[in-house]
Amino acid sequence: MTEAAEATDAQIVKMIVFTVGEQEYCIPILSVREIRGFEKTTALPFAPHYVCGAINLRGIILTVIDLAVYLNIQPQANNPRRVVVIVESKNGIVYGLLVDRVIDMADVNIDTIQSVPEEGSSLSGLVTIGNRMIGVLRLETVVSQLVEGMASA
Amino acid sequence: MSGDMDDILQVFFQECEEQLLELERGLSALSDGDSGHETINAVFRAVHSIKGGAASFGLENLVRFAHVFESSLDGLRSGRIVPTHDIIKIFLKAMDVLSDLVAEARGGPSVDAGRIAESRSELEAVIGKDKEETGAATEDAAPQDFVPVPVSFEPVPVDFGFDDAFAAPAAEPLVVTFRPQAAMYERGDDARNILIGLADAAKAVPDGEIAVTCDTSDLPPFDELVPDRPYLSWRVVLPAEVSDESANAVFDWVSDVCEFTLSRGNDPQPQDDEAVTAGEDGAELKKTPEDGSPAPVPQVEIAAPPAVVASPPAPVPTAAPANNGNARSVRRPEQASIRVDLHRIDDLMDLVGELVIAQAAIESLCRRNDSTAQREMAESITSMKALTRDIQDAVMAVRAQPVRSVFQRMQRVVREASSMTHKDIVLTLEGEDTEVDRTLVEKLTDPLTHMLRNAVDHGIESAEDRLAAGKPAEGHILLSAGHRSGRILITIKDDGGGINRERVLAIAVKRGIVAPDAVLTDDEINNLIFAPGFSTAATVSDLSGRGVGMDVVKQAILGLGGRVTIHSVEGEGTTFCLSLPLTLAVLDGMLIVAGESTMVIPISSVVETMMINPADIYSLPDGSRMVSIRGNCMPLIPLGFKLGLSTSDKPSADAVILIVENESGARVALVVDKICDQAQVVIKSIEKNYRQIPGVSAATILGDGSVSLILDVPALIASAIRNIDTRSQNTRSGLAA
Structure with a gap:
């Protein structure tokens, strides 16, 4: 989906901006399927620590990733505004990202994304809008870790 | 108009499929010695119908080949040709070509012209004395010359010229x-x-x-x-x-x-x-x-x-x-459809009628507001529950299909494989009428093909070896299906040489699958053939030997929720047993709580449940525990701890023990916090949006909308029973090169 957007409009991608802890992150809006409130999840055995558990989205079972844990950020435990952003990957895998707050939408020029030397490569880079720094989440990494992460165990 | 034509073409292909099945059945009957008039006619009619239909759609290749085929069958019909073994073989081969041509017309891969020509010349040789006639017919068998006589090809409104x-x-x-x-x-x-x-x-x-x-x-x-x-x-x-x-x-x-x-x-x-x-x-x-x-x-x-x-x-x-003109240019993707017995639809309709009545009853109860209403409501809901279950069964019955379609296809697989390996092999089918869910039928094709090829290539010995071993030169493979306690059991049994365990072990060691000093039981050695990268074939043949195959088969069967077991006697043959669930959609489960999560255990694997008695528990040096149930010792698995959902592996005083069993009868005792209910649950895939979880086969959605995990009991047992599976795993991971 993001690729399609990039192909037709090489420069500008619409992003949805949310906060996790103190920082802001964004993902392409076209990969977002819906946003829903956080509800009780079912714990999954042997799941990575950042997986909250599974939820039922109208008959589909999907896992919710606690982005705060995933990104090594102090989570805001009792934040009532926490929402799950349901994301669908290019190969059809649906999963949820638990974020603290969805705040904004922004047009991001791909060329202005500055890469970061981050080891886990969970970010494709940083963009600055005004004086805000926003991390661009690399969804491909997230989903591949989610799906393949633990075949050996 | 072209849309209509397209639909008709679809029907034609469906009909072709049926005719091909009919042809296959007829030819098998012929080879079994039934050369009755009816059988020969049925065979002839099948080819004839395909030809007639194909002609009206201008499917040239198909018509031409079918025409030659038909001519030689006509010789059979008129008694000029005696259906000997060899001739039937030629017919069977022609049938394979014909079915490939149908597939080609349907948009499949094109058929090798050499194969067509070869089969055609064989067919022409069969009619021998009618050579001139056939020769003429093949030369100008273009559809416009071929007179489409009215055929018994029914549901297609074929409009031939007056x-x-x-x-x-x-x-x-x-x-x-x-x-x-x-x-x-x-x-x-x-x-x-x-x-x-x-x-x-x-x-x-x-x-x-x-x-x-x-x-x-x-x-x-x-x-x-x-x-x-x-x-x-x-x-x-x-x-x-x-x-x-x-x-x-x-x-x-x-x-x-x-x-x-x-x-x-x-x-x-x-x-x-x-x-x-x-x-x-x-x-x-x-x-x-x-x-x-x-x-x-x-x-x-x-x-x-x-x-x-x-x-x-x-x-x-x-x-x-x-x-x-239009018919050939437009081709729509294949539409999946099934044929269902009318009475099954009628049953379903009756049940839906009852459901409507039940719903009306509940509605009227809702409006009433007296003392008895609540009790009656509960009754109504109970009967509705039964009704829902019946409807579900009825829908399942609609989806059920006999395994015949897959089994019949296997005849061809064996035929081709045996001609490639120059072995004479007879495949016997049993229980083709066994019904399983449609999706399962489709997914069985690949694993069965693999296993049968394997049986032909590795299982059955060459004719000389067989004669030397005092067996008939002709090899036999039995493919059978049947129902066993809520599952379908498919067996593939060959009368070949059996698994040569020494050789299997030697190869496994050579390939680094097993450590050289490992001591394995016969069963474990048998199971080595399912290991990835394993192949006993001395040379890589067209059929097998590349080391992909049996592990793929095992994965496919496991993916369907099934198990594979091998039984092999050296010199007498090998039997593979596939045990598969009847459906992939619904499961009878026991709802239990462990580690604060509600989970589902397939009820078919639960043998009994009981309260825990601390006096029966014995701790082993490695921290695991055994429990004695009426004198039988078995491993005790604290489920919540095992799945990493609770930190303590010590069973609470009011915990419950579930004794579960796998296919081969191995038992373990699972400790759970409590048993909640027994219910039918709808199976939902976890892997679709996540990954495989050890010990969990799938998930389901409970009445309150929350997700609940369905436990993979055989996997849990396998991980707990050391002297069956765990040891071989340990040997493999610990000692392998």
Whole structure:
């Protein structure tokens, strides 16, 4: 989906901006399927620590990733505004990202994304809008870790 | 129009599939020594129908090959050829080519021309003495030369030219003409009913087809046309075998309001000429009295064929005009469809009717507000529950399909594989009528193909070796299916050499699958053939030996929720048993709580449940525990701890033990916090959006909308029982190179 957007409009991608802890992150809006409130999840055995558990989205079972844990950020435990952003990957895998707050939408020029030397490569880079720094989440990494992460165990 | 044609083409392909099955069945019967007239006719009819249908769609390749095939089968039918073993082999091969050609016409891969030519020359050799005739036929067997005689290919309204229809009947056909009077339409009857009646009468005799001509000569110009007056008459030619009485019977109810004549003979028909004239005028009149209007208001439509031949159960007597040109260019992707016994749909309908009543009952109870209402409501809901279950069963029955379609395909797999390996092998099928869910039937094809090829290539020895071992030169493979306690059991049994365990072990060691000093049981060695990268074949053949295969088979079967077990006796053969769930959709489960999560255990694997008794528990040095159940010791698994959902592995005092069992009868005791309920749950995949979780097979959604995990009991058992599976895993991971 993001690729399609990039192909037709090489420069500008619409992003949805949310906060996790103190920082802001964004993902392409076209990969977002819906946003829903956080509800009780079912714990999954042997799941990575950042997986909250599974939820039922109208008959589909999907896992919710606690982005705060995933990104090594102090989570805001009792934040009532926490929402799950349901994301669908290019190969059809649906999963949820638990974020603290969805705040904004922004047009991001791909060329202005500055890469970061981050080891886990969970970010494709940083963009600055005004004086805000926003991390661009690399969804491909997230989903591949989610799906393949633990075949050996 | 092309859309209609497309639909018809789809039906044709479905029919082809059925005809091919019929052909396969017939040829198997022939090879079993049943050379009865009926069998040979059935075989002939199948090829003939495919040819006829293909001709009307202009599928040239298919027609040409089918024609040669048919000619040689005709030799069989007329008794010139005796169905020996070799000849049947040739026919079987031709059948494979034919089915590939059908697939090609359907948009599949194109068939190797060499194969076609080879099979064709074999077929021609079969007819030997009719060579000149066949030679001529193959030279110019282009569809335009081939006379499409009316075929018994039923649901497709094939519209052959009128003249062609007269090519078939030999004796004097029965000619029926009738002209409905206005009174007939006034009482709601219809010329269509008569035509259908005549078609049914014709169907009673072999190859019964009717040829229908509509006489439009009395039709006034459009502006003079009176809508409620009848103008049309029909002339119907029935096969000679149809008796006058049966034709007369059709007119029993309309004889007072319809003029009709019966005669024998094939005299020239003036109507035909006039019809042709009408056609040339560019306006052909379609008979459409079935549209409900009292009179045969002719619909004017431009169409090519001047006369129409309706095949008996065509949806309307007005067969669709031929549109061969378009038929081949447009090809729609294959539509999945199933054929279902009518009574199953009827059962379902009855149940849905009951459901509606039950719902109404609950509604009325809701409105009432007295003391008994609540109790009655509970009763109603209970009965509704039973009803839902029945409906579910009925739907499952609709989806159920006999495994025959897959099994029949295996005949070909074995045939091809055995000719490639130059072995003489007979595949015997048993229990083809066993019904399983449709999705399962489809997914079985690949694993079974693999396993059968494997059985042919590795299982059955060469003829010399067999004779040396005192066995008949011909190898036997048995493929059987049956139901066993809520699962389907498929066995593949060969009478070959069995698994050579020494060799298997040596190869496994060489390939680094097993450590050189590992001590394995026979069972474990047998299971090595499922290890990835394992192959015993000395040389890589076309069939197998590349080391992919059996592990893929095992993965596929596991993916379907099944298990594979091997039983092998050296020198006597190998038996593979596949045990599969009947359905992939619903499961009877026991709802339990462990580690604060509600989970589902398939009820089929639960043997018994009991309260925990601390006195029966014995701790082992490695921290695991055993429990004695009436003197039988088995591992005790604290489920929540095992799945990493609770930190303490010490069972609480009020915990419950579930004794679960796997396919081979191994038992362990699972400790859970409590048992909540027993329910049918809908199986939902976790892997679709996540990954495989050890010990969990799938998930389901509970009544409150939350997700609950379905436990993979055999996997849990396997991880707990050391002397069966865990040890080989340890040896592998610990000692492997």
